[in-house]
Amino acid sequence: MYKRNIPIVIEPNIELPLSNFEKQTMSTLSRNSSSSSLSSLSYSSDMIEDGKSLIYAQRFFDSVEYTDRESIRLSVINFHHDIHRSFRTTRSDDRRLKAVCEFSDCLFEVYFLPEENYGPTTRIIPHTCTLSYANGKTSRVAKPLWTSRQLVQHVDIRCLFHQHKRAVTPTMIMNVVSSQGNQTSLMNCANACKKLKLEFFGDDIQQYRLLPDYVSKLRQNDHDVILEMEEKQFTRMQIVFREGKQVFKSYAQRGLCLDGTFLKNVNGGILLVACVLNGNQQIQIVSVAIVSIENEANWSFFLRNLGMILPVKPSFILSDRAKGLIPAVSSVYPSTYHFYCFRHLMENFNRKFRSVELKNEAWGLAKTTSMAEYTQKAEHLNQINPAVFKWLQDVGVEEWSLAHCPCPRYGQLTSNSVESVNTSLRKIRKLPILDCLMTIERYVGSK
Incomplete structure (x- = not known):
């Protein structure tokens, strides 16, 4: 400066x-x-x-x-x-x-x-x-190049990073500048924030080099970790958390919810998540994995490791119909029931049948728990629009109807539990890989 x-x-x-x-x-x-x-x-x-x-x-x-x-x-x-x-x-x-x-x-x-x-x-x-x-x-x-350079060397802003670490935002930097009677733009603060995060925490590529050390630390804390690398290049990684195993052992009959979501850091990728509901309807993350894309091979990798590490098998699996997930479940868990999230089915339903009335009829049909009531509502829906009833039948009644469910589902008609986890991890998914995994580890430990 x-x-x-x-x-x-x-x-x-x-x-x-x-x-x-x-x-x-x-x-x-x-x-x-x-x-x-x-x-x-x-x-x-x-x-x-x-x-x-x-x-x-x-x-x-x-x-x-x-x-x-x-x-x-x-x-x-x-x-x-x-x-x-x-x-x-x-x-x-x-x-x-x-x-x-x-x-x-x-x-x-x-x-x-x-x-x-x-x-x-x-x-x-x-x-x-x-x-x-x-x-x-x-x-x-404030000229952009100069101001970002000045902010990077500002003592109070650097102290902000020592105190709040990765949680520092451009708005927080702007507040420090304004409190001292100075002016700058939010873009300048964003540039300074990016430079300081690179200086304090390193870039994404540097953090990939630290993964083996982090894996050793996780294993010392009784977490199960699988890290795959080819020619010293990261391929994929999965963590089965100690807390998740303990909760799942007691509530395996409540099923396992699966979903994949995008990572929003520089290198991108997919975050696979598995979670379970405990007796108090609280969500517990069982396992996460970072893979390149969402396909059958990566889902099979994820489920195969769960099958080897978890002490018991889930009574059922609840998920959307993501690419590669259905064949992966059938190959790794052939005897486990696989149900589809009805909310995701309704998203596909809306693309074909744009009717709020028909949508409400379909939801009522899925929530019905007795066969007598299901038959009555199915006949009513078939009279209103036979194409809608046929579409639901073709999906597979056993995969979405509570009345046809061969095992207790504890009222879980959707995979909202894992979707809410993805929403909670929205900001975390923007972090570099090491910061992302460490923050998820702390998040799981605090539940």
Whole structure:
């Protein structure tokens, strides 16, 4: 970060002698203010009459050590941060740089000649605009590249990352900046947040190299882990949590809910999740896996490991009809009932039959628990729309109807339990792989 000397702050009640340059500039200001159309503009006493704003500007720019064009830009930006004004550049090339106020009637002007030791010339005129008007203008103080660089090295923001780790957001950085009377954009805060997370926690590729050490730690904590790598390249990984095994052993008769969801980090992938409901209707994550795509091979990998590690088999499996999941369940758990989430069936239903009335009739048919009531509602639906009834029959009545269920389902008609887990992990799924898995581990341990 560019460093400058601390500027001299002029107290209002101190009388300082003006230099010849300052007297000359004040005379220019007085002539310009009388000749320009500034009748509606009110000047504060410290701007023109006392000349103290001019003295501050002159001493501020004189205190900076100019080494290149970037140092010139930073000095102008720092100056406007201090006085809470906005500026724009009217000339900016290899030979010169001129900054003026964003308010066109303001007389502010500072002129630099990079060819002459980069320092400012004697053309410095302070701001004559009122602070209330300046604050209402769109600030151009913060340039994206410079501001993100400044925020990255800000002590308070770095402390924010030490305290909140990965939970830091661009909005939190913006609040720190605003609390100190400065201004920046949310985009600058997002860029700084990205750079600091890379500095503090490393990128996604670096975290993949740390997975073997993390696997060893998980196994020390009695979690079962399967890590597959080919030629030192990550292929897929599964964790069966200690807490999940303990809960599943007691509530295997309540079935196992399965679902896959996207990872939203740089490398992407799919997060496979298996969970179970305990006696208090609380959701417990049993296992998660990170794979490249959702297909039969990866689902078979996931279910095969569950079959080897879990002490008992689930009485049934409840899921959507994801690609590869149905054949994987039938091959790994051939004797286990596989039911379909009725909410997912209704999503497919809506694409074919756009009718709220028919949809409600289908839900009523699925929720029916007695065969007599099911027969009555099925006949009614068949009379209303035979195509709808045939569509439901073709899916397989045993896979979605509670009345035809060969085992107790404890009222579970949908896989909402695992869907709610995916929703809870929404922000976690954006993290790099190691942070993602560690956060899920803490999440499971806190349940």
